[in-house]
Amino acid sequence: MPETARRIVLASRPVGEPKPSDFRLEEFPVPQPGPGQLLLQTKWLSLDPYMRGRMSDAPSYAKPVGIGEVMEGGTVGEVVASNNDSYKPGEVVLAHTGWQTHALSNGAGLRKLDPRVAPVSTALGVLGMPGMTAYTGLLEIGKPQASETVVVSAASGAVGSVVGQIAKIKGARAVGIAGGPDKCRYVKDELGFDECVDHRAADFPDKLKAACPKGTDVYFENVGVPVFDAVLPLFNPFARIPVCGLIAQYNATELPPGPNRLPLLMRNVLTKRLLIRGFIVTDFAAKFPDFIRDMPQWIKDGRIKYREDIAEGLENAPQTFIGLLKGKNFGKQLVRIAE
């Protein structure tokens, strides 16, 4: 066990795009577990778009990370010392210990992982929060019916990739939106979406329309404006729009120039009887047993595929996260903290 642990704290609240100087790498002594506690060594850190919200003190559904505090995040860790009867050294757990190499826990909120069932990193992706987000948002809000068209943005990402594949399992047509030809090829050829459209293409709105000859019944929103503007004209009556993320808007410091398209949206809501609903995964915590029944089976049957994008070392987490917000990742973004 190393004598020194490392962590990344929030140094300052970003204005617009986060800069490396908004983060600070600190060393600290490896803490020793007290009574009932255990010490976790982080193996995997998950990087997710929601973390941009935690860096800001604008009102949101969760309180922000404080200046000088460890950046929040889901982790997979190994128990390296324990004064807790429920956990033994060598066990691997899903935790939420943030951007650091070591952390203490009293055991609350941990979930043991069995490496023989699935690679433990999947507990941060397809079998974890992003997979569950896709599963609940699509099935509880989107409710795709056979032969309907489901459009999903950020389609090669941790959430979007699962959304489209579940849509296919439910008999719907899946149309992805992704950034660049490589991601689009992957979404269509590897994941089995019916189509995938590159939002960077000059004629993106026309291409999206062509990919949805029967309109759009479900739009799973991960990115926000301006991609949303191309989807809006395609909605069929009674379309459902689960709003999961708005990654293209997170770094914005002001509203875009006019015209004001809010009245246009509301007109569509009224005349097409749209349903728009924001959610976060914990809103549907009661569905976890369903998720953990279906998803491993779908993976085993080859009906759900996933891809991980792995960065190496805690010190690279800030730059990797900055890239994630710009769509530089390809698949679920992880940071390997320790072998």
Place this chain on the structure above:
Amino acid sequence: MPETARRIVLASRPVGEPKPSDFRLEEFPVPQPGPGQLLLQTKWLSLDPYMRGRMSDAPSYAKPVGIGEVMEGGTVGEVVASNNDSYKPGEVVLAHTGWQTHALSNGAGLRKLDPRVAPVSTALGVLGMPGMTAYTGLLEIGKPQASETVVVSAASGAVGSVVGQIAKIKGARAVGIAGGPDKCRYVKDELGFDECVDHRAADFPDKLKAACPKGTDVYFENVGVPVFDAVLPLFNPFARIPVCGLIAQYNATELPPGPNRLPLLMRNVLTKRLLIRGFIVTDFAAKFPDFIRDMPQWIKDGRIKYREDIAEGLENAPQTFIGLLKGKNFGKQLVRIAE
């Protein structure tokens, strides 16, 4: 029975605010019922904001009125001649025969009205489509809970007035938005809302905020931008927004100037997990038995009050409708076509 009937047809599609010249008054011979038909003489014509949509050929949930066709509308009529065994002269029915003094019917879609139960005009208002719109939109989408705050715009109108009173019946706090001090006084003092705020007041957003000290859990949308802009900052997490109408937007010929507030709305949808859902009354047709059980009882118990604004004569329908779109009516707008 007069020899000559009259009707108002759509003369041209309005650009922006409808003008009197967009309508044309025509005379035609009173039609004679054929086999199985009956002749209705219109007593009451309902004027409703949705009619603006029917004058336009922009895509919507119903097909537009054709140029030269009779303007669409709900009516109460008296059977004056009948070759239909189910209807006798002298009976009064709810119909949808539009802006005309006489019309034939084969009986389909008619509902007999009993003048001893309620004034027959209420079948076009509190006991009809507007009342049912309020009832279903609030209870099926808004779902107000005791001690929550329900905000409703166009609060003195046919729909809004019922929304706030049902909110009170359900134990919620009802806050109305209306145009001008007379309407606000009526909404608060006569209808029993907790507060009513004048959207024409210079400090309207501040006054609305003060009227909602615990935020807003349900916003029943009847008017659209710019009133919506004042409500948006007040939403509590998990607020519900039934979108029933957008009367302030119906005459718009272009989008308002920037900034583009659509991303702001979507950010609120996400961080507050808002639900926005457009609807029209027929979406909830299955709830009619509940409505017709509850509403007459609530009126009898004095828990639901209503107000009618009555114009006289078919020839005044166009000008009255133009005024309705500007909020000149005070209560449910009707036109008396015949005594």
